[in-house]
Amino acid sequence: MAIEIQRLGVAGGGQMGSGIAQIAAQAGLEVSLYDVTEALARAGMEAARQRLARLAERGNLSAAAAQEAGSRIHPAAQLEAFARADFVIEAIVENEPAKAELFRRLNEICSPKAIFASNTSSISITRLGAASGRPALFIGMHFMNPPPVMKLVEVIRGLETSDETYAATRSLAERLGKTTITVEDAPGFVVNRILLPMINEAIFALQEGVGSAPDIDTGMRLGTNQPMGPLELADLIGLDTCLAILEVLHRGLGEDKYRPCALLRKYVDAGFFGRKSGRGFYLYGRDGKKTGVTVAGTST
Ligand SMILES: NC(=O)c1ccc[n+]([C@@H]2O[C@H](COP(=O)([O-])OP(=O)(O)OC[C@H]3O[C@@H](n4cnc5c(N)ncnc54)[C@H](O)[C@@H]3O)[C@@H](O)[C@H]2O)c1
Incomplete structure (x- = not known):
């Protein structure tokens, strides 16, 4: 029944x-x-x-x-x-x-x-x-x-x-x-198994100075037709949550390709959790709208 x-x-x-x-x-x-x-x-x-x-x-x-x-x-x-x-x-x-x-x-x-x-x-x-x-x-x-x-x-x-x-x-x-x-019950299931490595790679690209956060996001939005860029999306998900998921993938699947980027760890250590805390890769006003960009711990 x-x-x-x-x-x-x-x-x-x-x-x-x-x-x-x-x-x-x-x-x-x-x-x-x-x-x-x-x-x-x-x-x-x-x-x-x-x-x-x-x-x-x-x-x-x-x-x-x-x-x-x-x-x-x-x-x-x-x-x-x-x-x-x-x-x-x-x-x-x-x-x-x-x-x-x-x-x-x-x-x-x-x-x-x-x-x-x-x-x-x-x-x-x-x-x-x-x-x-x-x-x-x-x-x-x-x-x-x-x-x-x-x-x-x-x-x-x-x-x-x-x-x-x-x-x-x-x-x-x-x-x-x-x-x-x-x-199936596997670390990150399907969606986050695929999504989080992409977000992590975007953070590595930012850390290495390959592009600025807005350029990385615009690149992925316009270049691959995603509605949000990976860094904007990370801010929406919550950087604490992104780090926790990557740690589960890294531990559970045992491969270096899932190792969380050091910049992500630093931001979480600093309390930059993304939109919900008002600051992540971008800065946000009370209404949740973007007001600026975080550049390696300083804001512009
Ligand atoms: N953020 C996303 O994009 C997303 C998407 C899918 C699933 N999830 C999952 O959903 C869950 C919640 O994520 P979120 O983004 O809503 O986080 P959040 O930080 O917005 O909210 C978490 C809430 O849980 C509360 N909480 C913490 N410990 C608690 C406890 N012991 N008992 C009761 N409440 C407690 C906190 O006070 C907070 O209000 C996580 O497991 C996350 O991985 C998140």
Whole structure:
């Protein structure tokens, strides 16, 4: 029998969790949005409500539908809010011990029937499934950034993921308006296995002075028809997240070609996380728009 999903728990109210909460609420699900503090959970909900309001202003959604969807997102600073969830999507920081600990706690709190999905960009679904204590009900559900805009969800089966869990996850992704691909549980799956080495190479080119950040990005936008250049995209993803993914690729695949560029490490050490911190390869204003370029630690 198909699994009925009405109540969704989303862990992590950052750019991905907030976006996933938004599209789930638009699809009629009741969503608990959890983060480590009440303020962060609320900020995730507010960001989703603001995007919904903008959709209504532009005539892409009725004002009533935007209002209703916004009211289906409930911020929470306690994981116990997920006790009645049918399905949980985890979108916290890209750090394996943090994710494993969260799933261990969720296993104690949630119904034994609830499905757990991780939105990890790169970490082993089989290992997280084992840590969760419910590997048959565990799966990878990798949304792209920003979730309300990007059409793809990579679905990753762990070694013990059941057919029912897989079917329920694909059907949830379709309900959220997404197209799925199914990929094997390997470091970085498909999209980031291919994307991150390109971003890393762009950072090496910048570090070696082959081109400036705007020239590298314009080159790749106009020269290869990508909507964003690799350094702009790295800033959107988050440089901390890019570094974490490259480390998983490097460790997991064991090849030098995945070694993170030193400049990326330096920027993360300096707290330049990209758009979300206001500075990465570019500088950003409060509205998220570019205001300048970072040149080896100085800004112009
Ligand atoms: N940024 C992207 O382009 C992208 C795309 C696909 C998947 N992902 C993955 O999604 C996840 C989240 O990425 P993001 O870009 O939203 O990051 P983010 O930095 O915007 O947000 C992470 C959120 O998780 C919260 N958090 C950290 N530890 C927590 C914990 N123990 N419990 C609850 N909340 C916790 C933080 O407070 C923050 O609000 C990562 O696994 C990332 O790899 C990111």
